[in-house]
Amino acid sequence: MCSTTPRNTRTGRPRSTEADAAILEATRAALVDMGWSKLTMGDVATRAGVAKTTLYRRWANKNELVVDAVAVLFDELELPDLGSLQADIEHVVLQFAALLERPETKTALMAVVAESTRDAPLRERIRTSIVDRQKRLVLDGRRRAQERGELSADPDPVTVDALDDLIFDVVAGAVVHRALVSAEPVDTAWVARLSALLVGGLGAAAALG
Amino acid sequence: MCSTTPRNTRTGRPRSTEADAAILEATRAALVDMGWSKLTMGDVATRAGVAKTTLYRRWANKNELVVDAVAVLFDELELPDLGSLQADIEHVVLQFAALLERPETKTALMAVVAESTRDAPLRERIRTSIVDRQKRLVLDGRRRAQERGELSADPDPVTVDALDDLIFDVVAGAVVHRALVSAEPVDTAWVARLSALLVGGLGAAAALG
Amino acid sequence: MCSTTPRNTRTGRPRSTEADAAILEATRAALVDMGWSKLTMGDVATRAGVAKTTLYRRWANKNELVVDAVAVLFDELELPDLGSLQADIEHVVLQFAALLERPETKTALMAVVAESTRDAPLRERIRTSIVDRQKRLVLDGRRRAQERGELSADPDPVTVDALDDLIFDVVAGAVVHRALVSAEPVDTAWVARLSALLVGGLGAAAALG
Amino acid sequence: MCSTTPRNTRTGRPRSTEADAAILEATRAALVDMGWSKLTMGDVATRAGVAKTTLYRRWANKNELVVDAVAVLFDELELPDLGSLQADIEHVVLQFAALLERPETKTALMAVVAESTRDAPLRERIRTSIVDRQKRLVLDGRRRAQERGELSADPDPVTVDALDDLIFDVVAGAVVHRALVSAEPVDTAWVARLSALLVGGLGAAAALG
DNA sequence: TACTAAACGAGACGGTACGTCCCGTCTTCGG
DNA sequence: CCGAAGACGGGACGTACCGTCTCGTTTAGTA
Numbered sequence: 001m002c003s004t005t006p007r008n009t010r011t012g013r014p015r016s017t018e019a020d021a022a023i024l025e026a027t028r029a030a031l032v033d034m035g036w037s038k039l040t041m042g043d044v045a046t047r048a049g050v051a052k053t054t055l056y057r058r059w060a061n062k063n064e065l066v067v068d069a070v071a072v073l074f075d076e077l078e079l080p081d082l083g084s085l086q087a088d089i090e091h092v093v094l095q096f097a098a099l100l101e102r103p104e105t106k107t108a109l110m111a112v113v114a115e116s117t118r119d120a121p122l123r124e125r126i127r128t129s130i131v132d133r134q135k136r137l138v139l140d141g142r143r144r145a146q147e148r149g150e151l152s153a154d155p156d157p158v159t160v161d162a163l164d165d166l167i168f169d170v171v172a173g174a175v176v177h178r179a180l181v182s183a184e185p186v187d188t189a190w191v192a193r194l195s196a197l198l199v200g201g202l203g204a205a206a207a208l209g
Numbered sequence: 210m211c212s213t214t215p216r217n218t219r220t221g222r223p224r225s226t227e228a229d230a231a232i233l234e235a236t237r238a239a240l241v242d243m244g245w246s247k248l249t250m251g252d253v254a255t256r257a258g259v260a261k262t263t264l265y266r267r268w269a270n271k272n273e274l275v276v277d278a279v280a281v282l283f284d285e286l287e288l289p290d291l292g293s294l295q296a297d298i299e300h301v302v303l304q305f306a307a308l309l310e311r312p313e314t315k316t317a318l319m320a321v322v323a324e325s326t327r328d329a330p331l332r333e334r335i336r337t338s339i340v341d342r343q344k345r346l347v348l349d350g351r352r353r354a355q356e357r358g359e360l361s362a363d364p365d366p367v368t369v370d371a372l373d374d375l376i377f378d379v380v381a382g383a384v385v386h387r388a389l390v391s392a393e394p395v396d397t398a399w400v401a402r403l404s405a406l407l408v409g410g411l412g413a414a415a416a417l418g
Numbered sequence: 419m420c421s422t423t424p425r426n427t428r429t430g431r432p433r434s435t436e437a438d439a440a441i442l443e444a445t446r447a448a449l450v451d452m453g454w455s456k457l458t459m460g461d462v463a464t465r466a467g468v469a470k471t472t473l474y475r476r477w478a479n480k481n482e483l484v485v486d487a488v489a490v491l492f493d494e495l496e497l498p499d500l501g502s503l504q505a506d507i508e509h510v511v512l513q514f515a516a517l518l519e520r521p522e523t524k525t526a527l528m529a530v531v532a533e534s535t536r537d538a539p540l541r542e543r544i545r546t547s548i549v550d551r552q553k554r555l556v557l558d559g560r561r562r563a564q565e566r567g568e569l570s571a572d573p574d575p576v577t578v579d580a581l582d583d584l585i586f587d588v589v590a591g592a593v594v595h596r597a598l599v600s601a602e603p604v605d606t607a608w609v610a611r612l613s614a615l616l617v618g619g620l621g622a623a624a625a626l627g
Numbered sequence: 628m629c630s631t632t633p634r635n636t637r638t639g640r641p642r643s644t645e646a647d648a649a650i651l652e653a654t655r656a657a658l659v660d661m662g663w664s665k666l667t668m669g670d671v672a673t674r675a676g677v678a679k680t681t682l683y684r685r686w687a688n689k690n691e692l693v694v695d696a697v698a699v700l701f702d703e704l705e706l707p708d709l710g711s712l713q714a715d716i717e718h719v720v721l722q723f724a725a726l727l728e729r730p731e732t733k734t735a736l737m738a739v740v741a742e743s744t745r746d747a748p749l750r751e752r753i754r755t756s757i758v759d760r761q762k763r764l765v766l767d768g769r770r771r772a773q774e775r776g777e778l779s780a781d782p783d784p785v786t787v788d789a790l791d792d793l794i795f796d797v798v799a800g801a802v803v804h805r806a807l808v809s810a811e812p813v814d815t816a817w818v819a820r821l822s823a824l825l826v827g828g829l830g831a832a833a834a835l836g
Numbered sequence: 837t838a839c840t841a842a843a844c845g846a847g848a849c850g851g852t853a854c855g856t857c858c859c860g861t862c863t864t865c866g867g
Numbered sequence: 868c869c870g871a872a873g874a875c876g877g878g879a880c881g882t883a884c885c886g887t888c889t890c891g892t893t894t895a896g897t898a
Binding site for chain 2: 113114
């Protein structure tokens, strides 16, 4: 979780795990109060009841800290089986939209992505901590739809992977763009239209072979 | 273009219009060299051969300046008639992807969007300078497809607007997410899959009514 | 007075002379309250009602600032003609001792001298700002004693200079050592013994040729 | 030698005497390399191959450690009988000057004296570890000169003590001032002038009674 | 021989000050 | 009045040490 790998040595005083938790919690609180660009390391340290050095001992910079602080929130997303592909999509999209409405994610997600365009380690951290972890939702949903017979079972794993990636970018990208760029509400009507478009498109793709 | 409305007074030395252009050019150059978060007003002023006061007389802050500096780049997007909806989509998506590959847009777009989540005037400026200006592409493409008969002509303008907005968020969002969040290449194969999905989905939606 | 020579250019806002004075005054106050080793640049800035950057724009470090802050105090020393060499010596020694009793000089003088052992520019600054300026007292006193006939007038200027330097080191060194190293009071009895020793030694030297 | 008195208990692992020596040696080395103000406890610990806690178990702070580290160097001063007061003075002054030329004493002596102006325990430690130990040189020299008949034997012990103290401050002060404040060489010519002045002054004082 | 208790190295801890960078404003002079 | 130059008060940065603390590991003297 921390940016520096835990030391291999076993000498010396061990790092405080309470400090870790307090810092991440304080970071989320600071994101809510200040937003990403006004968040300062000193303020996070103060909120966490921790010295600034303790932050820097664990995270190299603000971006890595913020990624870790918000990554855990993305793990709350779930994909219960609601009986149809469209219902599953609508449910997870609404969940994702609710997550993006939270002030800590809203201000932080795009900011760290923006920073990651010039920071390869940060990009990698975002990928492993957030992006890859959420692809499971697409994989589960697609597999389940195939089991239901809503989608044909493509035998080529490469094609399947590419399709999963495409769906992931389309769904997540559309929601993020609607919520943050267009700054319009992700309401049930919009979600219904999006999922209809997707289900139709996937069905047509299947029909075409 | 400037944040302050042009003054009505006609006394005194008039503002230099060369300065305006030099500042925006310098801003783009600074974005390329430093990225958004390392860009400083002082550096932009120096690059533009201009005093800091001259910047602040025209733009209230870094974000507004950056929006103006990159907005013009988005006007380069065009939608030539390539004969089919799918071809039109693929063309514009590739253009958009190329635009997002440019270092000045890559680093700036998500950053100002992130800032705009806590800055309503900035949100408005992004909408008018960038977002709304690009919706014309969707509108033109959709209208052209209807004229070709690829899409049915829905008589309800509200439904049409909602569909245009959906398509805009899906296309733009998917490309941005692919390029910046997933950090995977927007290549012709991916673009073909995306446009196939869209065309299929729109056709299915039309078939369903 | 400041460590950086005033710029040659005449453009831009000129430096505040009030800030200069306020900073030196605040430095002396901080020396009194905190002592040299606990004095911080930030505290001096706060006391002076000035930003830290304003300090650093003028002085490269704490030592140069402190030298400038205390140097002016040494200019208060005077050598009125009291009619005899011994009286003149006793008077100036008591003045010097009183100066060394002031908390700002007591804590600062030895500290900057200690630092100057590894800092040639600081050594030079101490010499020009403090040491050389006080040698005038020795020169005046010696010349006056020669005019009175208490000392023979040596025709060789090199010998005279060497003697002035010796007297300066003996008198200043003895007082400093008594006050700060031995940490014993520089009272009238001790001063009387010191001046008697000096006058006797100078007389004997004159007698010997 | 250590600041804390040896514990009375006899259980547990005894303190390492090698550590004591290594620390003092490391302190002198650090003084040479870094100077007093850049010397850090952590660096001394590292040089000594010792943990920081081991330092703090023995010395309360940097100043006390430095006093102990340099005090031993002052014990090297000796006063061999060279047959005349002037020769004795010149010899010890040159020895003292050589000691002050060593980088570890040059940087440390004035620094700890400066610190001692606001730190009574340190002042006491300096007195007992350094100052009082060197007064023996004056006492021996003065007694020896009286035995030779160069100085009259004053029957009043109070007067004798006061004279010893005066000579000590004059000699030590003059050398320190010459070497560190005036930053001029303590060469044989200067030493000859100083001792001539002193011998003359003491003789004149004796003549006057 | 095993126990005990202090000293040890290592290094994390809360904290202070550092000196730098940039902010956005203000103050000067010259055009 | 505009613009350049640059000083201003202010805030945050990331680093270096401080002196303390908590670990697990010696180590000498006792039991």
